[in-house]
Amino acid sequence: MLRVDALAFAHPGQAVPYNFSFDAAPGEITAISGASGSGKSTLLDLLAGFLHPIAGRIDLDDADLRPLLPEERPVSLLLQSESLFEHLRTDKNVRLGLPASTTRADADKRVAQALDEVGLEGFEKQIASTLSGGQKQRVALARTLLRDRPVLLLDEPFSALDDDTRVTIRDLVRTLTLRHRWHTVLVSHHADDVEALASRRYQLIDGRLQPG
Numbered sequence: 001m002l003r004v005d006a007l008a009f010a011h012p013g014q015a016v017p018y019n020f021s022f023d024a025a026p027g028e029i030t031a032i033s034g035a036s037g038s039g040k041s042t043l044l045d046l047l048a049g050f051l052h053p054i055a056g057r058i059d060l061d062d063a064d065l066r067p068l069l070p071e072e073r074p075v076s077l078l079l080q081s082e083s084l085f086e087h088l089r090t091d092k093n094v095r096l097g098l099p100a101s102t103t104r105a106d107a108d109k110r111v112a113q114a115l116d117e118v119g120l121e122g123f124e125k126q127i128a129s130t131l132s133g134g135q136k137q138r139v140a141l142a143r144t145l146l147r148d149r150p151v152l153l154l155d156e157p158f159s160a161l162d163d164d165t166r167v168t169i170r171d172l173v174r175t176l177t178l179r180h181r182w183h184t185v186l187v188s189h190h191a192d193d194v195e196a197l198a199s200r201r202y203q204l205i206d207g208r209l210q211p212g
C-alpha cells in the first residue's frame with residue numbers, strides 16, 4: 001500500500017500549506033481531481049521527489065520514500081505529452097527504461113516483450129517523431145514496464161488523445177496496473193477518465209484531499 005500521511009508543503013508566498021493524506025492500493029487506480037491550480041501537480045512532484053515536504057510521510061509498504069532521490073524512488077511518471085526522444089527509434093526509447101549494464105541480448109528480448117505487451121510489436125525501428133500520440137503513450141508505457149517501479153504517477157495522460165485512442169490507452173493502463181500490481185495515481189480534470197478507471201477517488205479542495 002502507498003500511504004501518504006499529512007504531507008505538508010507550501011510554495012514560496014503560499015500562506016496555508018497543502019496537507020495531503022491518501023492511500024493507493026496495488027493493482028488499483030487512485031484518481032485525484034481538482035480545479036486548475038488546486039495543487040495536483042504539486043502533489044505528484046512531492047511523490048516523485050522533485051519537491052521536498054516540510055512535514056508528513058510517504059510510505060510504500062514499510063519503506064519510507066522521503067529520503068530517496070527522484071531517481072531512487074520506486075516511481076514512474078507519465079505525462080500528457082510524452083517525453084520521448086523524438087529522433088530515436090521506438091526500441092531505443094524503450095531501452096532507456098533498462099539499466100545501462102543490461103546486455104544487448106537481454107535488452108533486445110525485454111524491449112521486444114514490452115512492445116508486444118503494449119501492442120506495438122513491429123514498430124521497433126520506427127522513429128519516434130513519426131508515431132501517433134497514442135503510439136507515443138504506448139512507447140512510454142513500454143518504457144515504464146521495463147523500469148518496473150511499483151508506483152505509476154499519471155498527470156493528465158490522455159488529454160492529448162482523440163476519443164477512440166483515449167479509450168484504448170485507458171484500457172491499457174488499467175490492464176497493466178492490474179497485471180503488474182502497480183499503485184497507479186491518476187491526476188485528471190476529466191470526469192469520464194476518473195469514472196472509467198478509478199477504484200478510489202479524491203478531490204483536492206482547499207489544499208486537502210477529500211474522499212469521493
Ligand SMILES: Nc1ncnc2c1ncn2[C@@H]1O[C@H](COP(=O)(O)OP(=O)(O)OP(=O)(O)O)[C@@H](O)[C@H]1O
Pocket residue numbers: 011012034035036037038039040041042043
Ligand atoms: N514553483 C512555484 N512557485 C510558486 N507557486 C507555484 C509554483 N508551482 C506552482 N505554483 C502554484 O501552486 C498552485 C498549484 O499548482 P499546481 O500546478 O500544482 O496545480 P494543478 O492542480 O496541477 O493545476 P492544473 O490542473 O492547472 O495543472 C498554483 O496556484 C500555482 O500557481
